[in-house]
Structures are given as structure tokens and as C-alpha cells.
Amino acid sequence: MSEPLEQRRILATAIPGPRSQELAARKTAAVSAGVGTGLPVYVERARDGILRDVDGNQLIDFGAGIAVTTVGNGNQRIIDAVTRQIQDFTHTCFMVTPYEEYVAVAEKLNELTPGDHEKRSALFNSGAEAVENAVKIARHVTGREAIVAFEHGYHGRTNLTMAMTAKSMPYKHRFGPFAGEVYRAPMAYPYRWATGAEHCLEEAFEALTTMVHTQVGEENTAAVVIEPIQGEGGFVTPPDGYLARVADWCREHGILFIADEVQTGFARTGDWFACDHDGVVPDLITTAKGIAGGMPLAGVTGRADLMDAVHSGGLGGTYGGNPVACAAALASIETMERDDLRTRAKAIEGVVVPRLQALADRHGVIGDIRGRGAMLAIELVSDLKHKTPNPALTAAVNNACHAEGLVTLTCGTFGNVFRFLPPLTIGDALLTEGLDILDGAFATALA
CATH class of the missing domain: 3.40.640.10 (Type I PLP-dependent aspartate aminotransferase-like (Major domain))
Known part of the structure; x- marks a missing residue:
């Protein structure tokens, strides 16, 4: 039986921490520059909706390795x-x-x-x-x-x-x-x-x-x-x-x-x-x-x-x-x-979409909310009328999420889309906390 990993966010250091920075330097010296990383924190353990890095930080996972760890990291089966x-x-x-x-x-x-x-x-x-x-x-x-x-x-x-x-x-x-x-x-x-x-x-x-x-x-x-x-x-x-x-x-x-x-x-x-x-x-x-x-x-x-x-x-x-x-x-x-994870995906949609809609109503920079289940996205624009893509704001919000220990992913032809792909085993408390961090990230980026 694998050891459990407490399902809560912990910020033990700044993100990325000193050991992750050391490993990033080794990566630069050893790995082709053509292989990029979105968030240079080096993971040592992961379970369900939490990734723990080498500095002891525990990050909430809204990416699931790009929709791979659907049943959660560390699944016992x-x-x-x-x-x-x-x-x-x-x-x-x-x-x-x-x-x-x-x-x-x-x-x-x-x-x-x-x-x-x-x-x-x-x-x-x-x-x-x-x-x-x-x-x-x-x-x-x-x-x-x-x-x-x-x-x-x-x-x-x-x-x-x-x-x-x-x-x-x-x-x-x-x-x-x-x-x-x-x-x-x-x-x-x-x-x-x-x-x-x-x-x-x-x-x-x-x-x-x-x-x-x-x-x-x-x-x-x-x-x-x-x-x-x-x-x-x-x-x-x-x-x-x-x-x-x-x-x-x-x-x-x-x-x-x-x-x-x-x-x-x-x-x-x-x-x-x-x-x-x-x-x-x-x-x-x-x-x-x-x-x-x-x-x-x-x-x-x-x-x-x-x-x-x-x-x-x-x-x-x-x-x-x-x-x-x-x-x-x-x-x-x-x-x-x-574990009926199809139903769980729909439940995640039921939690996430209203929060995204509230975020859109509050800030006026989200032009579209789309997707189904636990495959959801928001498209960020400079103005709602002309739908001008806003990749700079997307990057700023993404960086603010990372700094607070939330793993988020961007995508889109114009670089202005946030995608949400949490493991289907993520708990409601982590899901809600992650959405709270997203709210704060928008407030920070738009301040």
C-alpha cells in the first residue's frame, strides 16, 4: 500500500523553491533547450489532486499532466x-x-x-x-x-x-x-x-x-x-x-x-x-x-x-x-x-462553471466559457465587443496562479485560453481552493 499524501496545499518556499531552481540549472545544462517546461517545480511525489515538489511545496493540480492522470496520481489499483x-x-x-x-x-x-x-x-x-x-x-x-x-x-x-x-x-x-x-x-x-x-x-x-x-x-x-x-x-x-x-x-x-x-x-x-x-x-x-x-x-x-x-x-x-x-x-x-468517474466529471463541471461565470461577470475580460465535464476553458480578451485575444493577461494570470501553488495550463491558437483538466479524483475542497486562487490571480493581474 502506497503512503498517503495529505490533500492540502502547502507553500513551504517561494515557487519555484531553491532545490527546484538547482534542478532547473541542471536541466539547462543537460536537456535540449527545445524541451520547455511550463512551471519549473520538480515533483517528487504526487497523489490525486496534489503534487509535492522537492522543496516540500504541495501544489493543487488543475492539469493532470495534460489530461493523463485522470484517475489521480498514485492510484492504488x-x-x-x-x-x-x-x-x-x-x-x-x-x-x-x-x-x-x-x-x-x-x-x-x-x-x-x-x-x-x-x-x-x-x-x-x-x-x-x-x-x-x-x-x-x-x-x-x-x-x-x-x-x-x-x-x-x-x-x-x-x-x-x-x-x-x-x-x-x-x-x-x-x-x-x-x-x-x-x-x-x-x-x-x-x-x-x-x-x-x-x-x-x-x-x-x-x-x-x-x-x-x-x-x-x-x-x-x-x-x-x-x-x-x-x-x-x-x-x-x-x-x-x-x-x-x-x-x-x-x-x-x-x-x-x-x-x-x-x-x-x-x-x-x-x-x-x-x-x-x-x-x-x-x-x-x-x-x-x-x-x-x-x-x-x-x-x-x-x-x-x-x-x-x-x-x-x-x-x-x-x-x-x-x-x-x-x-x-x-x-x-x-x-x-x-468509481463512476464519468459522473464525477459532470460534478466537477457543476462546481467549476458557475465560478467561471461569476469571474466573467466580475471582470469583463472572459469572452467565452466552454467545454464539458472536467475539460473546461475560458478565453481571455482585451474587449468583449471585438474579442481581441489577450495573451498577456493570460500569461499574467497563469503566473499568479503558479506563485500561489496552483498548477494551471494555457493553450489556444492565440495563446489566450485557460484550460482546466483536474484529475477526476480531486476532492471538492481542493477544487474550491483552486478556484479561489484563480479568483485572486485575476485580481492580481488586473490590479
Whole structure:
């Protein structure tokens, strides 16, 4: 049994403390400058909603490692499962001598992902790898080459997924040339839709279909890849019904609908997957992040006829579906099921959204509140009428939160979005205290 970590905030030193600063100096000397850190406190222990650093500070976690530690750091079921698996074996490579844990994870993915049709799954290491393999499958099955992605989208840092990702800095800057036959459509972004949110669904759908028809050709398009709620791009949440319209159109033209649920999946939005909210059944769905409680694991799940169409050996990788990561995933999913973390995500939304609305009413710099479950965001602007992005204020509030021991994350194409991704196991007292700190951070930044 792991030792408990008291679930309360402690500020023993300034943030970052002296030992973290020493480690930051070592990082500068040893690690590529291309690997950045948002908050340079060096963590030595973590449990549920608390991160303890090397200086004895205990920080409230509103980031969950970017939606990874959904079931909380130090989850006992995961610790036990990983310990048992390590004692048995750590690796054989599933493509050499397979093992039951991989099969069991695939079975759970086939069971939980949207749709009651027959499915198959394949396991990989990261979200980008999953997306890249979903594209491989789509191209192989359809015999077509073109892939359609969306403005503000983020799909990874490999060459292909950088091509699919919309934002240049820091993800794509001077890393080209990128993979070809990737096209970008306008995203259904209600807050920033030029003619107003009420026109967003119809006009965004028309813009997508017109672009494909005129620039690509439906008969040349292998897949449309979309995040049901965009992650790095700013938690852009399309209008209800948009995903269903796109999926129906894809089906009409023999184009595969691929849902990138790397950040939205596994109870984060209050459903097993964000597509469930719209009743959308993707042809292929990619998963990672919250699947395995911090162990590196990802998957592609899809219709059996699609997944089985690829020749033997066409999918795989040395570490894909590592047995330790698979053991962690099974324990993580068990925790989500037994502890009903989908309901907990909705309860977190019920606590957080009213506080964000009160903050917006008080300060007049929050243009939009969006997201679902425990995947929520606010967009900061200089003025509500013109919706001018305010990245400077976003950075100032973020820094003020960090100084008070609250781990917060920013995102968005314009660098002006706060995203809230607490572990679903965070207690109400910590959640409320974190929101209190956020209130104070706004007051400090706007003073």
C-alpha cells in the first residue's frame, strides 16, 4: 500500500523553491533547450489532486499532466497492477511473443468506444503515433490519399501529425517540409464565427464540404480527422449536431470519419468519449493520455472490416502495447468504472462553471466559457465587443496562479485560453481552493 499524501496545499518556499531552481540549472545544462517546461517545480511525489515538489511545496493540480492522470496520481489499483506485471515480465514485444494484457486492453477498447458494431484495436505508444496509424489505415483501406484536418487542431509532433496540426509556433516552426496531401478546413468555432454563433453549424459545414469538393475531390479524400473538442487549439467545442453532420457526409462519400479522442477520451468530458455526447460513431477512434494513468499507451479502434484489411505486419511497433502499460490501462479503466468517474466529471463541471461565470461577470475580460465535464476553458480578451485575444493577461494570470501553488495550463491558437483538466479524483475542497486562487490571480493581474 502506497503512503498517503495529505490533500492540502502547502507553500513551504517561494515557487519555484531553491532545490527546484538547482534542478532547473541542471536541466539547462543537460536537456535540449527545445524541451520547455511550463512551471519549473520538480515533483517528487504526487497523489490525486496534489503534487509535492522537492522543496516540500504541495501544489493543487488543475492539469493532470495534460489530461493523463485522470484517475489521480498514485492510484492504488494502478500501483498494484503495475507492480504485479513488473514482477512477471516487462517486455517481450507483442509482435514476437504476445501476452494476454494486450488482448484484454483491446477488448475493453472495443467494448467502450462508440458503436455496437464489431471492432478491432491496435496499440501504440503515443497519441501522435495513434493518429498516424489511423491515417495509414484510412489510406490503405480507401485507396485514397487526401486527409482533411481543421483550423486550431492539434494531432502531434511527428512529421505527418505536424502537417495536420494547425498552429505553427511552437509545434511546426522551421521543421518542414511536412507530409503532403493534408488539407485544412475551417473549424466550427462558435465564439469566433464571423457571422455569429447561431450560423456556425451550417456555415462551417458548408465551408468544409465546399473546400473538399473544390480543392480535393470527395473521391480523393481518405479521411476527415477531427477532435470532438479541440485540445491545444483552445478547447474549441463545436455546436451540438456538427459532428453528426460531418460523419453523415463522410459516410455518404465513402470518406472515413476519424475521431481524435486523445485528450477527450476516458470519462474526461462526462462520457466515455466526447463523441458519445453527439451520438456519433466514428469509423476509427484514436486514444491515449487518460487511458493508462501516466504509462505510455495509445490505441486505434475501429470497424473490424477496416482494421482487418491491413496486411499482417503493417501495424505495430517495438513497444506498442507494452505489458506494464497495458496492466496500468486495465486498472485505470476499472477505476473509472467502479468509481463512476464519468459522473464525477459532470460534478466537477457543476462546481467549476458557475465560478467561471461569476469571474466573467466580475471582470469583463472572459469572452467565452466552454467545454464539458472536467475539460473546461475560458478565453481571455482585451474587449468583449471585438474579442481581441489577450495573451498577456493570460500569461499574467497563469503566473499568479503558479506563485500561489496552483498548477494551471494555457493553450489556444492565440495563446489566450485557460484550460482546466483536474484529475477526476480531486476532492471538492481542493477544487474550491483552486478556484479561489484563480479568483485572486485575476485580481492580481488586473490590479
